[in-house]
Amino acid sequence: MAELTNWGWTQNDLSSLTENLVSVLLEEWGGPRSPLALKYINETIIPDLVHCFCNNADLLTNSTFAEIIQWKLKNQFANPSAVVVDLARDLLVPAQKILKRPQITDPKEPWRRIFRLWIGGESLPNIAERTGYPLDYLDLLLLRLKKVTAFTVNTRASLLECQQNTELREFGFEQLSFLYQFQSGVAGEPLYKERLILEQVIWDLGMPLMVPDLVTLLEIIHTHEGKLDEESLISAMSEAAGMWGSGMGASGGDQRVSLFSCVIEGLISSHYIQKNKAGKLTLSEKSAQTIAGFLLPKLGEQLKRAISINDFELAKELLINQNEAVLIRLIDWTLREISQEQAFKVLSSIYQKVSRRVDIYLIKVFAKVPQAFELLMKGLVDNDSLIRARACEALGQSENKDAAFSLIQLLRDPVVGVREMAAQALGEMGAVSAVKELLRVAEDYGESLNVRERARGAVRKIESHGGEGFPQ
Amino acid sequence: MMNKRLEIDEFSAQRREVLKQWPSGEGVNFEEVVNYHKAMPKKKIFAEVLAKAKAEGRTLAQPRAGVSLIDEHIDMLKYLQDEGGADLLPTTIDSLTKQNRYEEAEKAIEEGKIAGHSKLTGFPAINYGVMACRKVNESVNLPCQIRHSTPDARLLAEITLAGGFTDFEGGGISYNIPYAKNVSLEETISHWQYVDRLVGLYEDHGVRINREPFGPLTGTLVPPCISHSVGIIEALLAAEQGVKNISLGYGQCGNLIQDIAAVQSLIELGEEYLARFNYQGVMLTSVFHQWMGGFPQDESKAFGVISWGAATAAFAKATKVLVKSPYEAIGISTKEANAAGIKATKQILSMLKDQSFPNTPELLWEKELIKLETRAIVDKVLELGDGDIVLGTVKGFEVGAIDIPFAPSRFNAGRMLPVRDSQGAVRILDHGNLPLSKESLDFNRERIAERGKEEGREPSFQMVVDDIYAIGKGRLTGRPR
Numbered sequence: 001m002a003e004l005t006n007w008g009w010t011q012n013d014l015s016s017l018t019e020n021l022v023s024v025l026l027e028e029w030g031g032p033r034s035p036l037a038l039k040y041i042n043e044t045i046i047p048d049l050v051h052c053f054c055n056n057a058d059l060l061t062n063s064t065f066a067e068i069i070q071w072k073l074k075n076q077f078a079n080p081s082a083v084v085v086d087l088a089r090d091l092l093v094p095a096q097k098i099l100k101r102p103q104i105t106d107p108k109e110p111w112r113r114i115f116r117l118w119i120g121g122e123s124l125p126n127i128a129e130r131t132g133y134p135l136d137y138l139d140l141l142l143l144r145l146k147k148v149t150a151f152t153v154n155t156r157a158s159l160l161e162c163q164q165n166t167e168l169r170e171f172g173f174e175q176l177s178f179l180y181q182f183q184s185g186v187a188g189e190p191l192y193k194e195r196l197i198l199e200q201v202i203w204d205l206g207m208p209l210m211v212p213d214l215v216t217l218l219e220i221i222h223t224h225e226g227k228l229d230e231e232s233l234i235s236a237m238s239e240a241a242g243m244w245g246s247g248m249g250a251s252g253g254d255q256r257v258s259l260f261s262c263v264i265e266g267l268i269s270s271h272y273i274q275k276n277k278a279g280k281l282t283l284s285e286k287s288a289q290t291i292a293g294f295l296l297p298k299l300g301e302q303l304k305r306a307i308s309i310n311d312f313e314l315a316k317e318l319l320i321n322q323n324e325a326v327l328i329r330l331i332d333w334t335l336r337e338i339s340q341e342q343a344f345k346v347l348s349s350i351y352q353k354v355s356r357r358v359d360i361y362l363i364k365v366f367a368k369v370p371q372a373f374e375l376l377m378k379g380l381v382d383n384d385s386l387i388r389a390r391a392c393e394a395l396g397q398s399e400n401k402d403a404a405f406s407l408i409q410l411l412r413d414p415v416v417g418v419r420e421m422a423a424q425a426l427g428e429m430g431a432v433s434a435v436k437e438l439l440r441v442a443e444d445y446g447e448s449l450n451v452r453e454r455a456r457g458a459v460r461k462i463e464s465h466g467g468e469g470f471p472q
Numbered sequence: 473m474m475n476k477r478l479e480i481d482e483f484s485a486q487r488r489e490v491l492k493q494w495p496s497g498e499g500v501n502f503e504e505v506v507n508y509h510k511a512m513p514k515k516k517i518f519a520e521v522l523a524k525a526k527a528e529g530r531t532l533a534q535p536r537a538g539v540s541l542i543d544e545h546i547d548m549l550k551y552l553q554d555e556g557g558a559d560l561l562p563t564t565i566d567s568l569t570k571q572n573r574y575e576e577a578e579k580a581i582e583e584g585k586i587a588g589h590s591k592l593t594g595f596p597a598i599n600y601g602v603m604a605c606r607k608v609n610e611s612v613n614l615p616c617q618i619r620h621s622t623p624d625a626r627l628l629a630e631i632t633l634a635g636g637f638t639d640f641e642g643g644g645i646s647y648n649i650p651y652a653k654n655v656s657l658e659e660t661i662s663h664w665q666y667v668d669r670l671v672g673l674y675e676d677h678g679v680r681i682n683r684e685p686f687g688p689l690t691g692t693l694v695p696p697c698i699s700h701s702v703g704i705i706e707a708l709l710a711a712e713q714g715v716k717n718i719s720l721g722y723g724q725c726g727n728l729i730q731d732i733a734a735v736q737s738l739i740e741l742g743e744e745y746l747a748r749f750n751y752q753g754v755m756l757t758s759v760f761h762q763w764m765g766g767f768p769q770d771e772s773k774a775f776g777v778i779s780w781g782a783a784t785a786a787f788a789k790a791t792k793v794l795v796k797s798p799y800e801a802i803g804i805s806t807k808e809a810n811a812a813g814i815k816a817t818k819q820i821l822s823m824l825k826d827q828s829f830p831n832t833p834e835l836l837w838e839k840e841l842i843k844l845e846t847r848a849i850v851d852k853v854l855e856l857g858d859g860d861i862v863l864g865t866v867k868g869f870e871v872g873a874i875d876i877p878f879a880p881s882r883f884n885a886g887r888m889l890p891v892r893d894s895q896g897a898v899r900i901l902d903h904g905n906l907p908l909s910k911e912s913l914d915f916n917r918e919r920i921a922e923r924g925k926e927e928g929r930e931p932s933f934q935m936v937v938d939d940i941y942a943i944g945k946g947r948l949t950g951r952p953r
Contacts, residue, residue, distance in 0.1 A: 029880055030884050031879070036932055040932075040933035040934065074766075078878055080880065082651045087653075136801075139769055140769060140801070166807075167799075170804045171803075
């Protein structure tokens, strides 16, 4: 468990750091001294370094952080590469004199922070802004990750084998082993990515939480989605505190309530949870997506149990009550883990019962479910053009030519997107009977270019299928 | 301290101390070394190969490379020779040896042996000693040069030259001011007078050793007049100690006309100053360093930069081009990557060898400008030293009459600030105390103002920073997007 610490530097600390950096850059070391350069040093380089040191106040004695400072000096502040090792070391000395945080010397820690942000979808410029690390360094790390991934994907190589590769070896053992573990985790470890995202949320909150604590909290919100306000959530969390082991829930009394309150505030301000119009708490899209993987085993088990006793009404209720982002993951789980027939039975029961987004998703996944043919056919005449378009797409993928006639009809649908998908679907299912109509569309100068292009593509596809009766 | 050939007694006394710095120094026996060198075939003597290339108007390609385990190092050199097609070979020295930290280098060698691969980037020649250096040289068929960046390279020169290397890079200014923050010029010039005297002694005994001042300096927008001034001063210092083969270097700036003018004017100016001080029989050759600044991370783009450097070297008729690797920005220096850089370079050199760049008015003007500016600096340095180049250099750096941009040394004024003009040529934005003529300053000012106008911004340090990183981002000039 992380400890609550006074992370901040005082104004005095910052002033003294600034003065000392000036002294290193302008007295101890040579370098550009023209008035323009001095202005840049004072107004850009020193504030940037102070910001970077502050943001990484627990890494000031970390060897990778020193390397990152070297990169900053070389790739951001125009220092020749021959000097950056010594200059970075000298610049870190004044910062190391005002250590106020326990220092993390593990060389992998800065990379862990970078990749935690990256896996959570932050852009590289944003990561650079948040960490103070130079963009080139971030670029390089990603490039190296790609190299490690490319090497291991093709060869299924072990870390030792990577270490024997002359190119990868140049990354240094620590970095290579970090990149290796990271890509192995992403590729094969369940919920690895989600855990990193939640670690980052905790990091941003600056609270003494652990990932399971946050998972429990979000699970409570999910279970009672739209039903709890802040106060009732705090009391629910207090009840759950006992099972949180040494985590946040283990703190006692008023202090615990105040911590819960801070965590909830933090999660709301970072848009991780939100309040609905009635002031009740719900998961945001991103938190629901992250938490879904953690919820699936439990929800899946409940769903299986309901299906096993043929209580499809209970199964339907269970599905309908989920947050949409969670439900979508649960739909995938159902199709994967339950027999196709039962899966279709339960999933079709929620069609048009939750939301358009869920319906569209169901249509997409029903493409490979033969039992869904009728449902998809109904989709073709839905009032919602997006449903019609997705139904066309799914029927195309199902390759069931019984849909060809209806799809040909839809080549005259008033909505362009539907006509596009109908043409594409006819091509995919190799519907020879549609060729004449597709050629008409392809040659219709009044038709949208996209539709004509799809129609041409469909004709080519049907032709390549070599279907009997293709007009010569 | 002055620019005067070291008396043999003085040199010998110093030599006894130098050879004691590390046990391998005992392995140096001057007479034996002379005989060893004399028995070497011409094709393995740097100066011979350079002289032939100069006479034929060919440009030779040389990579940079060095690792700490001797067998791995030999393997790398052979690969660069056989697979890469290098014309000349390097042996780059490790960072601990550069700082005279031989004990730590010894430890790193042992660690490398245990790990089964090099733990140092560079070859710790002093720890290995004379016989190991000879093993390296005897394993390849091309001449080998020692490249380092050591302010005090006296022992390194003793051991590596005794070990059969026939070229030694560096100088009292070029291996001090761009590298060290607090080493005085008096100290390094004195150390390098020793190195040059050693080379001069070999020369007296019929052994040709080439010397190469490090041309690119900080590799950060160094205007030609600055690197030329340093090169010429170091050539004069070397010639005084009896050196007869000198390669003057220049780091690519990126504008074709300026770079060609720079390489051509460098040799002309070098010959002019050597003649002015009556140093006879000195062979000058030119070295062109492919772009020394930041490279693009993308391999194909990096090949673009390498090829542009190769084309410029070919058009400039440089005697030698120092080749970069396509993985420069990614920090991978495998033999395969180095060989790829050589191959790309040699393809261009071969395609351009029969083509010459016309003497356009722009080229002639650029050459004249570089000469005007270089003479102004070197003459001022001489004036400050009352005709003595050593004293003048020390005083010149003190007052900023000679000033290397972005150098970390406290002994460099750092007042001069370069920037690119609208065509990418490196110009002088703030001349600090450089003794340039009004004509030259006006020209620089005009060209920079022209760029500022085009970009709608006042020239600033940000503009300079943008220029420094522009090539890495796919451009030559750091214009705002």
